[in-house]
Every structure is written in structure tokens, then in C-alpha cells.
Amino acid sequence: MSDAASSGGASARRRPPTIHDVAREAGISRGTVSRVLNGGHNVSPEALKAVNAAIKKTGYVVNRHARSLVTQRSDSVAFLLTEEQDRFFEDPNFNHLLRGCTAALAKHDIPLLLMIAGTEEERRRIGRYITAGHVDGVLLVSSHSGNPMVELLHEAKMPVVACGKPLGQVATPAYVAADDREGARQMLRHLLGLGRRRIATVTGPLDTPGGVDRLSGYREMLAEAGIDYDPALVVEGDYSRASGEAGMTRLLAQAPDLDAVFVASDLMADGALATLAKAGRSVPGDVAVGGFDDSAIAAAARPPLTTVRQPWERISGEMVRLLLSLISGEPPASVILPTELVRRETA
Amino acid sequence: MSDAASSGGASARRRPPTIHDVAREAGISRGTVSRVLNGGHNVSPEALKAVNAAIKKTGYVVNRHARSLVTQRSDSVAFLLTEEQDRFFEDPNFNHLLRGCTAALAKHDIPLLLMIAGTEEERRRIGRYITAGHVDGVLLVSSHSGNPMVELLHEAKMPVVACGKPLGQVATPAYVAADDREGARQMLRHLLGLGRRRIATVTGPLDTPGGVDRLSGYREMLAEAGIDYDPALVVEGDYSRASGEAGMTRLLAQAPDLDAVFVASDLMADGALATLAKAGRSVPGDVAVGGFDDSAIAAAARPPLTTVRQPWERISGEMVRLLLSLISGEPPASVILPTELVRRETA
DNA sequence: CTGAAAGCGCTTACAG
DNA sequence: CTGAAAGCGCTTACAG
Structure with missing residues (x-):
């Protein structure tokens, strides 16, 4: 009804502020805004301050699609559960792991994409999706021997960290497991x-x-x-x-x-x-x-x-840490975490 | 080592084929390729056939970032779990719901982004992320009364479907629940x-x-x-x-x-x-x-x-269906699903 | 039915 | 330290 409502505010919601708006607000070029967004190197203190103020004022949030288009990185990772793990899904362990990985990733502002490769067809589709570059790496939950997804991911040179040592693979990916x-x-x-x-x-x-x-x-x-x-x-x-x-x-x-x-x-x-x-x-x-x-x-x-x-929290934390380091180009590593006896009443 | 390995094949992996490659392969313009990608309307049968062949030959997969940049849609949805639901997370019900939603979404080739808003700070961060347009809609799991996230999402005009009727809200979002x-x-x-x-x-x-x-x-x-x-x-x-x-x-x-x-x-x-x-x-x-x-x-x-x-499979299926229809502009609706008595030995 | 062209919002050499 | 410019891969009116 109200004209006021349908102008400024509403249209601002449709199209969020861009780097352009921030630049204008800060009285500076877009390149410089981008530089502060990406670490703030080679930026004068005054420019930095002006840009930060402008960001706050405009409520700017980076458009990840635009960014990913140029960086060729998606800034997201997949949590991939393969078929045979059906049982694990009903297990509370799964929850701990999933929640732990989500939390660890969230600290880096990286969204977790949940994928379940149930049928053969799904496996193909997900394989294509992943190898097409829509994620930067994958957290793999698959413990049964000879999972075809492991090889596919390896051939695509996709960074992978598995939960538990994958058995029966030509090339074992990085993994983290309890001892x-x-x-x-x-x-x-x-x-x-x-x-x-x-x-x-x-x-x-x-x-x-x-x-x-x-x-x-x-x-x-x-x-x-x-x-x-x-x-x-x-x-x-x-x-x-x-x-x-x-x-x-x-x-x-x-x-x-x-x-x-x-x-x-x-x-x-x-x-x-x-x-x-x-x-x-x-x-x-x-x-x-x-x-x-x-x-x-x-x-x-x-x-x-x-x-x-089994130290699930540490396991998920290490999985994320390893995956992130793999993504940033470091060589693979696997980690084995100690277990602990918990005495209750049955023994 | 081998020159062969470091040329063609390897570089093709670095940069996946684009719409440009498909167009050239099919001997046709990029606009037409895009048209077949988006439903194939206004495309001659021959062109369609040529493009499909070229897609298969090149192994082309659409770059979602580029697409999202122009369409202003992310083609992904969030599965948002709010803090108080801690207990639900340990519940097998949660697994059924999450798995059901993932599967239903997968049929539409839409990835599910898992988000957990634990702390107040996380809630803020996730709120910003979501309202910045990084997802097209949210599947909300939150049953306790007066969840602040519900209002935030509502103000941002974000399509939302909740699992269970959210209580104590000024504006109740669409929801699906068992009776x-x-x-x-x-x-x-x-x-x-x-x-x-x-x-x-x-x-x-x-x-x-x-x-x-x-x-x-x-x-x-x-x-x-x-x-x-x-x-x-x-x-x-x-x-x-x-x-x-x-x-x-x-x-x-x-x-x-x-x-x-x-x-x-x-x-x-x-x-x-x-x-x-x-x-x-x-x-x-x-x-x-x-x-x-x-x-x-x-x-x-x-x-x-x-x-x-509780019919979890149907619940998750309906949640996804409703969310997708909300996203495509249809008016909201809620659905209540019948329950069923299961007799075993305690009564 | 189809092509040429503009533009989505960003990053990144390249000059200066 | 900073600006102008090219380009990431797509979609979409606009002509024809």
C-alpha cells in the first residue's frame, strides 16, 4: 500500500548492496574494496577504515557466486555418505560426526553440503556434481571395502578426507580414525x-x-x-x-x-x-x-x-582441519586418535 | 614427468568445459546452448540434438556460480537446525527427516546446506548468510516457542517451511507436521x-x-x-x-x-x-x-x-514440495499428515 | 528459431 | 597504495 514501503527498503531487499555500493559509500574504487575483503593487503589504514565503515553501513555481504566464478573455488565442502553406510546413519555416531564437521566448518564460514549416494544413479549424479567443481573438497563417510566413489574422487584429484581408513583402494585417501x-x-x-x-x-x-x-x-x-x-x-x-x-x-x-x-x-x-x-x-x-x-x-x-x-569431536575437527589444508595445497596426512576406556556397570 | 600428461588431459581437468566449448562442438551459438539447458524452448529439433550430443561429448556440466550470478538464485536450500533442538539431534527422528529431505531435494538436483544455529553468534552469522541470498529457501527444524530465527527469516521474506508448527510467532510460517x-x-x-x-x-x-x-x-x-x-x-x-x-x-x-x-x-x-x-x-x-x-x-x-x-518420509517429502512451490512464487500452505497406531507388546 | 551483446558481482594482474 | 579494465561462465531481452 504505502509508497514508502515499496520504494527504498523493499527494493534494497531485492538486490542486496554490491561492492559498487560500498565503493561509492567509501569514496574509493571497487578494486580497493575487494582488496580489503580479501585480507586487506596493500591498503592504506584510512582506506581500510572507510571501507569497513561503508560495509557496516550498507550491510554488505559478499556475493559468493560472483566470487567463485572468478576464483574457481566454491568455498564449500561436501559431506558425502555412501550407500552401504545405511546403518551408520541410524547410529548416534553419525550425528556426532555430522554436527562436529558442520561446527568446525562454520568457524571458517564454509557451508557443508550434505550428499547421500544411495543408488548407483545417485552416485553418478553426485560424482558429476562434485567433480564439476561445485565443492572444494569432500568429507567422506564410507567404511566398507572397495567403495567406487573413492577412486572416482581420486581420479578427479578432488581433495578428500575419509572417516576411518578406506579399505581395498588402489590409493588410500587421507583419513582420520580412532585407534x-x-x-x-x-x-x-x-x-x-x-x-x-x-x-x-x-x-x-x-x-x-x-x-x-x-x-x-x-x-x-x-x-x-x-x-x-x-x-x-x-x-x-x-x-x-x-x-x-x-x-x-x-x-x-x-x-x-x-x-x-x-x-x-x-x-x-x-x-x-x-x-x-x-x-x-x-x-x-x-x-x-x-x-x-x-x-x-x-x-x-x-x-x-x-x-x-571414540573421540568424535576430535575426529570431526581433524577431518575438517586436514581437508582445509589439503585444499590449500598441502600434502595429505592421516591421523589416528587415541580411544579411552569408559567403565560403567557391565564390566 | 610426461609432457602428454601435463598438457591436454590435465589442463582439461583444471578448467572444465564451458558453454562455449559445447557451442563450438555443436556448431551453434552459445545463446542456443543456454536455451536447451533451460528447458529447450524455442529450439529446433536439429539444434537440440546437436547440443545434446555436444554436451555428452564434452562432458559439460553447468557452472552454477555463473548461472546463479545472473539468475540471482542459488538453486540450493538450507536445512536449518536451531539450538534448542539439541535433543532432537540425538533422536533417530532427526536422521529420518534429514535423509528424507536430502533425497527429495536430490531428485531436483538441489543441494542441501546443513546449518546449525547453536550460539547466539552463530545465529547472527547464519542469519546474514541466508538473508544475503545464498540459499533460495530454508527447511526449518525448530519446535520450541518463540524462536527468533523465525521472525528474522520472515522479515527477510525468505521462503521457509518448518517441521512442526512453530509456536509463539507473530507470523506462523508454512509448516508440515504429523497430526x-x-x-x-x-x-x-x-x-x-x-x-x-x-x-x-x-x-x-x-x-x-x-x-x-x-x-x-x-x-x-x-x-x-x-x-x-x-x-x-x-x-x-x-x-x-x-x-x-x-x-x-x-x-x-x-x-x-x-x-x-x-x-x-x-x-x-x-x-x-x-x-x-x-x-x-x-x-x-x-x-x-x-x-x-x-x-x-x-x-x-x-x-x-x-x-x-509419525510418517517421517512423507513429512520430509512434503516439506520439500512446499518449499519448492514457495520458491517458485506460489502462496504458502501447511500440511498435516495422519499418524498410525503401531501395536507391539506394551499395550 | 537463432545470434550478438549486455550484464550479473566479483577478483586480479597491470600500470601508475 | 590505488584505479581502470579485463574476464570468470552464464542468461536473457532484443533484433532479425
């Missing part, structure tokens, strides 16, 4: 310290680093304690609660005399706990139970689960 | 049908629609059954498992004769189950328990939880 082997050793050491000797394990999928490395830790520590490896004490799970239940059932049948279990994830451990309860075995009295992750499930389990903590 | 009231009624009807008469409830936070509306449904259904409202039978929770445990403890003290509880979320219901077990009350024998959400927790609960299903 799975040492984490398993911590748990085994604890169980052994409790006097347990018939210690079973439900492993993770053996085509994932968590599956393989936690099993190695288990075997190593047992060997160091002078206990022979007994195949009847190990079954493979797939990280789902159901597989924890089923695995525990199998273990009880194969080795009724077991007095402890190391379960390679909290979710599976929660399933194992249910099986144990149903079988009438007390925890930790008859059977001590140890998990892995220290996700929300651990504290909520009945009884509360003794587990191995 | 909370009706869902509660379904559960109450079921409990009543089981012959229960002393039905308690642990509500959600009363500054959220889920808290308020599910409580209304509870009260309504009871009234319709001719049962007087008893304040001793209702306690307020905050959607956390701990509040479910505590709420149940309180209810047991205030109304020892209760024979059923309607708990306004699965996570709280899981906590209530623990309290009940500790108190020696059998479920559903002594006390029937009903939850809300049908999240992963429900099926995993002991005993498996009877609950009310």
Missing part, C-alpha cells in the same frame, strides 16, 4: 584384569577397518596374556542390534562357558545384553560385557555399558 | 479399548506443539470416554530418556493405582519402561505403555513398544 586396535586392547586388558579368561567377541563386518582392527586388538591381547585363540569364541556381526543379539546367541551355543564378550559396537552390545538377559545370564556376574563407541546407547543400556570411547 | 492431537487420540482410544481407566501421561515440553497437542488429544479422548481429568495423572517431560524415567517415578508416587501411561515420545517411553521395571510393575500386565514416534527405539525397547507412527 581401533589399541581400543580393543584397552578393553581386553580390562576384561583380563577382571580375571576373565574365556573372552568371546562379536566383531564388526570384516570388510571394515573397525571390524578388522578391533579383532586384531582382541587377538593380540589374548596372545600376550598367553591364552590360545579359540575360533568358537568369535562371530562376525554387521553393527546392527539384531546382529548383536544373534551373535550372542551363537556364542552361547558354541561356547557356553564364556565369561566375557567384547562386542565391537555399542548397538550390537545392546543386542547382546538382551540375549544374555533372555538366557538368564547375569551381567557382569556370569558374563562381563564390553562395547565400543560410547554412543548414547552405552549410558542408556541396562546395565549401563562399559565401553571404549 | 499430534489425532495421534494421541488413537493411542488413548487403544488404551481405553484395552479396558484401562487410570491412564496417566508424560507430556512433551509444553512450549512445543508436540507437547501441547498430544496433551489435548489425551484430554479430549478421556473426556469423550466420560472420565474426569485428574492432574495427578499428568507430568511434563522434555523428550529426554531421563525425563521419562523421572516422570514415571513421579507418576507412580502421585497415582500408584494407574494402569496405563501414554508417553509423548519413544525415548521417554523407554525411560518410563526402565522405571516401571525397577518398580516391579509388569508391562503390559500391571501398566500398559504407549509411546509416540515409532522411532528405532520403539522396536528395540523391552518389551517392544506400542506407539504412534
Whole structure:
């Protein structure tokens, strides 16, 4: 209705102020405005002050599309989740990681683009999108062996940092992971310290680093304690609660005399706990139970689960740090972070 | 090392093909190439065919920055999570919603930018980012009353679709939600049908629609059954498992004769189950328990939880559909989706 | 139906 | 230290 409302204010909203407006306001050229925007090098103190005032006054915010067009950088990164990770998505771990990466990126004012490569078709589309330069790098969440996306990204020379060491790749990308082997050793050491000797394990999928490395830790520590490896004490799970239940059932049948279990994830451990309860075995009295992750499930389990903590916050922080350094041209690196035993009531 | 490697192929990777390359390949002007890219109107069949062939041959992918610069659209949307939703982030519901929105958007080739407005400072930064036109619209996840972000977005005339009806706003944005009231009624009807008469409830936070509306449904259904409202039978929770445990403890003290509880979320219901077990009350024998959400927790609960299903897939699908139509200039609309009672073993 | 041309908002050598 | 100018890759009236 009001003319006033439909002039100045409203049209200013349609077209945000540009570098041109700032330049005019500051009584200076656009090139100089751009220079202060990009670090303020080669700019006199007075010019800098005038530009900053003008920016504040006009409410100027850089147009990233214009900037990206000339710099050939997008100033954004992808968080890519590949199909097989379906289960991880239901896992609280995923939330921690995603939230951690978002926060770490936000500090650099870099938006995170979430991408899920479910179907083969999606993988193709996302592959094209990414390699077309719409993101500067990718945070990759994919732990199963032989993920085709890894090679595609590598061929496109796209900076990549994976969460967990990607297995079965010609060229392993940079990654950050918790020390799975040492984490398993911590748990085994604890169980052994409790006097347990018939210690079973439900492993993770053996085509994932968590599956393989936690099993190695288990075997190593047992060997160091002078206990022979007994195949009847190990079954493979797939990280789902159901597989924890089923695995525990199998273990009880194969080795009724077991007095402890190391379960390679909290979710599976929660399933194992249910099986144990149903079988009438007390925890930790008859059977001590140890998990892995220290996700929300651990504290909520009945009884509360003794587990191995993965430092998700640090993991996401390091992923972002590594990716940013890769993007700025530094050579790749991977980092392994220590885990920590969290004692609660199951062991 | 090799000259061959450092020429053609490598440099082609640095600078992806542009519309210019496609035009030359097709023997046609750039304007025409652009036209086929944008719907193919006013283009002869031959030209269209030539351009499509050239696109395929060159591996051309549009540069979105260049496009956005002229169209003043970003072709991307934000998924914005505001601070108070901390708990929701740990909830499996969040995953369903996020994944659903990502998938729905992917079908339109629109990337989802994840943003978390935790601190006040972040909220300011994100507000600026969004209102500066870096996204075309926002999917807002925020259920607590009086979220300042809602008003900010409204003033900036940014298209917004919320998940759940935002309470305490001057101007309610478009939203999509499950029918909370009706869902509660379904559960109450079921409990009543089981012959229960002393039905308690642990509500959600009363500054959220889920808290308020599910409580209304509870009260309504009871009234319709001719049962007087008893304040001793209702306690307020905050959607956390701990509040479910505590709420149940309180209810047991205030109304020892209760024979059923309607708990306004699965996570709280899981906590209530623990309290009940500790108190020696059998479920559903002594006390029937009903939850809300049908999240992963429900099926995993002991005993498996009877609950009310929220159609997350449809919710996310509708959110995206509404947002896209808002962006294309259509008037706002909100949608309420029906819930469904899922019978398991607790009631 | 199609081409030539202007312009979106920025950055970056290049002179000075 | 600073300005003028070219150019990033597209879209879109405007003529024809």
C-alpha cells in the first residue's frame, strides 16, 4: 500500500548492496574494496577504515557466486555418505560426526553440503556434481571395502578426507580414525584384569577397518596374556542390534562357558545384553560385557555399558582441519586418535 | 614427468568445459546452448540434438556460480537446525527427516546446506548468510516457542517451511507436521479399548506443539470416554530418556493405582519402561505403555513398544514440495499428515 | 528459431 | 597504495 514501503527498503531487499555500493559509500574504487575483503593487503589504514565503515553501513555481504566464478573455488565442502553406510546413519555416531564437521566448518564460514549416494544413479549424479567443481573438497563417510566413489574422487584429484581408513583402494585417501586396535586392547586388558579368561567377541563386518582392527586388538591381547585363540569364541556381526543379539546367541551355543564378550559396537552390545538377559545370564556376574563407541546407547543400556570411547569431536575437527589444508595445497596426512576406556556397570 | 600428461588431459581437468566449448562442438551459438539447458524452448529439433550430443561429448556440466550470478538464485536450500533442538539431534527422528529431505531435494538436483544455529553468534552469522541470498529457501527444524530465527527469516521474506508448527510467532510460517492431537487420540482410544481407566501421561515440553497437542488429544479422548481429568495423572517431560524415567517415578508416587501411561515420545517411553521395571510393575500386565514416534527405539525397547507412527518420509517429502512451490512464487500452505497406531507388546 | 551483446558481482594482474 | 579494465561462465531481452 504505502509508497514508502515499496520504494527504498523493499527494493534494497531485492538486490542486496554490491561492492559498487560500498565503493561509492567509501569514496574509493571497487578494486580497493575487494582488496580489503580479501585480507586487506596493500591498503592504506584510512582506506581500510572507510571501507569497513561503508560495509557496516550498507550491510554488505559478499556475493559468493560472483566470487567463485572468478576464483574457481566454491568455498564449500561436501559431506558425502555412501550407500552401504545405511546403518551408520541410524547410529548416534553419525550425528556426532555430522554436527562436529558442520561446527568446525562454520568457524571458517564454509557451508557443508550434505550428499547421500544411495543408488548407483545417485552416485553418478553426485560424482558429476562434485567433480564439476561445485565443492572444494569432500568429507567422506564410507567404511566398507572397495567403495567406487573413492577412486572416482581420486581420479578427479578432488581433495578428500575419509572417516576411518578406506579399505581395498588402489590409493588410500587421507583419513582420520580412532585407534581401533589399541581400543580393543584397552578393553581386553580390562576384561583380563577382571580375571576373565574365556573372552568371546562379536566383531564388526570384516570388510571394515573397525571390524578388522578391533579383532586384531582382541587377538593380540589374548596372545600376550598367553591364552590360545579359540575360533568358537568369535562371530562376525554387521553393527546392527539384531546382529548383536544373534551373535550372542551363537556364542552361547558354541561356547557356553564364556565369561566375557567384547562386542565391537555399542548397538550390537545392546543386542547382546538382551540375549544374555533372555538366557538368564547375569551381567557382569556370569558374563562381563564390553562395547565400543560410547554412543548414547552405552549410558542408556541396562546395565549401563562399559565401553571404549571414540573421540568424535576430535575426529570431526581433524577431518575438517586436514581437508582445509589439503585444499590449500598441502600434502595429505592421516591421523589416528587415541580411544579411552569408559567403565560403567557391565564390566 | 610426461609432457602428454601435463598438457591436454590435465589442463582439461583444471578448467572444465564451458558453454562455449559445447557451442563450438555443436556448431551453434552459445545463446542456443543456454536455451536447451533451460528447458529447450524455442529450439529446433536439429539444434537440440546437436547440443545434446555436444554436451555428452564434452562432458559439460553447468557452472552454477555463473548461472546463479545472473539468475540471482542459488538453486540450493538450507536445512536449518536451531539450538534448542539439541535433543532432537540425538533422536533417530532427526536422521529420518534429514535423509528424507536430502533425497527429495536430490531428485531436483538441489543441494542441501546443513546449518546449525547453536550460539547466539552463530545465529547472527547464519542469519546474514541466508538473508544475503545464498540459499533460495530454508527447511526449518525448530519446535520450541518463540524462536527468533523465525521472525528474522520472515522479515527477510525468505521462503521457509518448518517441521512442526512453530509456536509463539507473530507470523506462523508454512509448516508440515504429523497430526499430534489425532495421534494421541488413537493411542488413548487403544488404551481405553484395552479396558484401562487410570491412564496417566508424560507430556512433551509444553512450549512445543508436540507437547501441547498430544496433551489435548489425551484430554479430549478421556473426556469423550466420560472420565474426569485428574492432574495427578499428568507430568511434563522434555523428550529426554531421563525425563521419562523421572516422570514415571513421579507418576507412580502421585497415582500408584494407574494402569496405563501414554508417553509423548519413544525415548521417554523407554525411560518410563526402565522405571516401571525397577518398580516391579509388569508391562503390559500391571501398566500398559504407549509411546509416540515409532522411532528405532520403539522396536528395540523391552518389551517392544506400542506407539504412534509419525510418517517421517512423507513429512520430509512434503516439506520439500512446499518449499519448492514457495520458491517458485506460489502462496504458502501447511500440511498435516495422519499418524498410525503401531501395536507391539506394551499395550 | 537463432545470434550478438549486455550484464550479473566479483577478483586480479597491470600500470601508475 | 590505488584505479581502470579485463574476464570468470552464464542468461536473457532484443533484433532479425
